[in-house]
Amino acid sequence: MNNQMLQNKLSADCESCFGLCCVALPYAKSADFAFDKGAGVPCQNLQKDYCCGIHNKLRDEGFKGCTVYECFGAGQKVSQVTYRGLDWRNQPDTAKEMFDVFPIMQQLHEMLLYLDESMKLGDAKPLYGGLRSIYEKTEQLTNLESAEILKLDIPAHRAEVNGFLLKTSELVRSRVKNRKQPRGKNLFGARLIGADLRGSDLRGALLIAANLKGADMRVCDFIGADLRDADLSDANLEGSFFLTQAQINSSKGNAETKLPSTLNRPTHW
Incomplete structure (x- = not known):
């Protein structure tokens, strides 16, 4: 998959990712996870090829939490675009930064997903111009260098995006009497x-x-x-x-x- 396709994909492509959700994110032993794992620590089920060793039986093995997580395409974007295919195992000096960038990218991609959906809703047609503008602005943020991504004010940008999503919601739901x-x-x-x-x-x-x-x-x-x-x-x-x-x-x-x-x-x- 080329970089342009990766940039426009808003769902996970695990084969193009360095297992970032399996390393960067922490979780605690619970009904959703079979054991504790700290942030930045590789899950013991993560293989050398960055694939999950129990992917086909996650629920049976006590990892229901993994089956309901979605990065919205942030994993492959960080792996192949932000870090240009240089993985954290072979470039350990970039590991912590990559793991810090990943959850920020995940939030940006989630916003892109909702904005993309908004532009496909017929009832939101009066907002298409503004939605396209904020979508392009958000997409530009995802293409920044890693150091710039870490400086982003995500709450402020999310608030701006949310304004459009609220208007979209009201327009769509208003047709229900x-x-x-x-x-x-x-x-x-x-x-x-x-x-x-x-x-x-x-x-x-x-x-x-x-x-x-x-x-x-x-x-x-x-x-x-x-x-x-x-x-x-x-x-x-x-x-x-x-x-x-x-x-x-x-x-x-x-x-x-x-x-x-x-x-x-x-x-x-």
């Missing part, structure tokens, strides 16, 4: 069986272990929503947006769950 917004964002374990949630703003909602069986969740904004172990069996999420594959992978569902056309049904459902 008689919207019924759930009370609050803390919906941990909530019983919402068959609930009419059409057009809801679920940004940042805690839907962990919520029972959403048969719920109507069409045209909802899911940006940042926590769907870990939420039961989406028989639920309808068609037309919902800012919903990622990682969020869906973290939930439960069945063959009757209706998803946006851009997302795949997880194999563990």
Whole structure:
């Protein structure tokens, strides 16, 4: 894959990455991970070719957390573009910097993903000019040299991007009449069986272990929503947006769950 393709890819291409998520990020022993690992420490399952030795059985081996992580293409971007294919094992003096750049790039690529999706939503057409401008600005940031990336004010830039995403959300959801917004964002374990949630703003909602069986969740904004172990069996999420594959992978569902056309049904459902 050439550099131009890598720059425009907003989903993980692990074969073009130096296993950055398996090294740079820390995790603690829990229901999601089988053991503790510190930041900058290679996972013991990471092989010399930067592939995961248990990739096909992560859930069975106690690494559910790995199956619901998404770098949005930041891994290959840092590996092949920012560091021009020079890996951290052969260039150990760059290792710490590379591991620090990676989570910043991940945030920028996540913003690009949402902006790209916004520009494909017909209801957001009045915003296309501004969305294109902020997308190009964000993309330019991802192409900076490593030292400049480390100096970026990510919260400030995210706030600028978020302004456009909020406007996009309102335009898209406004076509749903008689919207019924759930009370609050803390919906941990909530019983919402068959609930009419059409057009809801679920940004940042805690839907962990919520029972959403048969719920109507069409045209909802899911940006940042926590769907870990939420039961989406028989639920309808068609037309919902800012919903990622990682969020869906973290939930439960069945063959009757209706998803946006851009997302795949997880194999563990």
